[in-house]
Amino acid sequence: MPGPSASPSPGTPRRDTRGIVDASGLLTRVRFRRHTPAEPLRPYLEHYWLIDWDLTEPYVTHVVPHPSVNVVFQDLPERGPFGEVAGIGLGLFSKELAGRGRVCGVQFRPGGFRPFAPGRAMADLTGREVPLGEVFDDVRPDAAATVLGPDDEHARVAALDAFLLRHGPAPDPQADLAMELADRIRADRTVRRVGDLAREAGLSVRALQRLFAAYVGVGPKWVVLRYRIHEALERAESAAAVDWADLAAGLGYADQAHLVRDFTATVGVPPTAYAPR
Numbered sequence: 609m610p611g612p613s614a615s616p617s618p619g620t621p622r623r624d625t626r627g628i629v630d631a632s633g634l635l636t637r638v639r640f641r642r643h644t645p646a647e648p649l650r651p652y653l654e655h656y657w658l659i660d661w662d663l664t665e666p667y668v669t670h671v672v673p674h675p676s677v678n679v680v681f682q683d684l685p686e687r688g689p690f691g692e693v694a695g696i697g698l699g700l701f702s703k704e705l706a707g708r709g710r711v712c713g714v715q716f717r718p719g720g721f722r723p724f725a726p727g728r729a730m731a732d733l734t735g736r737e738v739p740l741g742e743v744f745d746d747v748r749p750d751a752a753a754t755v756l757g758p759d760d761e762h763a764r765v766a767a768l769d770a771f772l773l774r775h776g777p778a779p780d781p782q783a784d785l786a787m788e789l790a791d792r793i794r795a796d797r798t799v800r801r802v803g804d805l806a807r808e809a810g811l812s813v814r815a816l817q818r819l820f821a822a823y824v825g826v827g828p829k830w831v832v833l834r835y836r837i838h839e840a841l842e843r844a845e846s847a848a849a850v851d852w853a854d855l856a857a858g859l860g861y862a863d864q865a866h867l868v869r870d871f872t873a874t875v876g877v878p879p880t881a882y883a884p885r
Contacts, residue, residue: 621655626838629670629700629875631845637667638705641761645714646769652720652777652787656768658761659711666706672841672874673697675790675824675831677721677733679714679740679772681755689752691740693721695733696825700876712755712764714772718794718831719786719823723777730825744775785809786823789816793831797839800860802828836860837874840867844882852879 621642625631634640638661645653654676673696681691685707722730725743733743740747748754755767789809793799805828806816820828836859843850856867872878 624842625845626842627672627674629672629841634667634669637661637663643761643765645765646773649769649772649777652716652723652783653772654715654717654720656765657711657713657715658764659713660709661705662708663705666704668702668704670875671697671701672834672837673701674715674838675718675826675834677716677730677825679716680737681712681752681768683710683752683756685709689756691747691752691755692737693733693740693743694737695730695735698735698826700874710756712768714768717787718790719783719820722783722786722823723780724772724775726776726778726780729822731821734825782819783823786819789819789828790824790831793828794835797859800832802832832860833870836867837870840871840879841875841882844879850879 621644625635628634638659641658643656643658644650645656654674675696677696678694679691680694681689683689716724719730722728728743740751751771755764755771758764758767789805793805799805802816803813806813809816811819817827820826820831824831826834839859840855843855852867853864856864859867861867861870868878868880871882875882
């Protein structure tokens with residue numbers, strides 16, 4: 609039975625592939641790296657993620673999104689460099705990679721993007737991808753080209769630092785609280801009921817739900833369920849054989865059938881069909 613899953617310290621890139629469907633298939637086709645942001649940004653960011661590819665055959669990648677907002681700069685064959693803010697994706701994210709391309713992304717901690725967009729409810733971005741200028745003031749026309757242009761990836765990281773530091777962050781104690789509670793959900797598998805989390809935080813359930821809508825973009829129950837699916841997906845990727853009943857119990861499901869239902873609805877196939885891949 610899996611125990612609590614420790615979260616990385618703020619700004620430290622994760623080493624796992626949680627959320628990536630068929631991670632081994634993706635990583636054999638692209639160069640994927642994570643980088644640490646500048647120190648003032650670390651309380652708010654998970655990491656930077658950089659992908660480069662040069663493919664002779666198209667490949668479709670699938671990701672079960674984290675409960676995180678991303679800022680994404682892309683240089684794709686069909687268009688020039690551009691940047692956008694991607695709110696939390698509620699369903700399976702699929703994207704075809706073809707030809708030669710480059711992406712530089714920023715994954716924020718759950719709740720960590722709000723200090724860069726003060727006064728904007730994160731729920732307004734959920735399920736959407738919007739141009740940078742819709743969220744940030746005074747975005748320079750060459751912002752995407754500045755980030756994506758250097759061949760040296762450390763120069764790209766420095767450009768990401770410069771972009772974000774130019775646009776924030778604005779200190780916000782409520783954002784700090786939202787990040788703390790979301791981290792608690794991720795790290796502690798015993799956190800299973802929204803009412804228990806609210807009581808321990810000294811909030812009503814309704815106040816906790818409002819906090820998550822404004823600062824994370826989804827409700828706390830959704831975050832609990834999403835991290836459960838990430839755990840199950842990683843186990844299916846990494847283990848030769850999985851005791852799904854035992855895993856379901858460890859993740860707080862009433863029974864294996866509930867885990868199978870959530871996994872199938874999110875990933876598109878039941879865990880027993882996915883695991884052999």
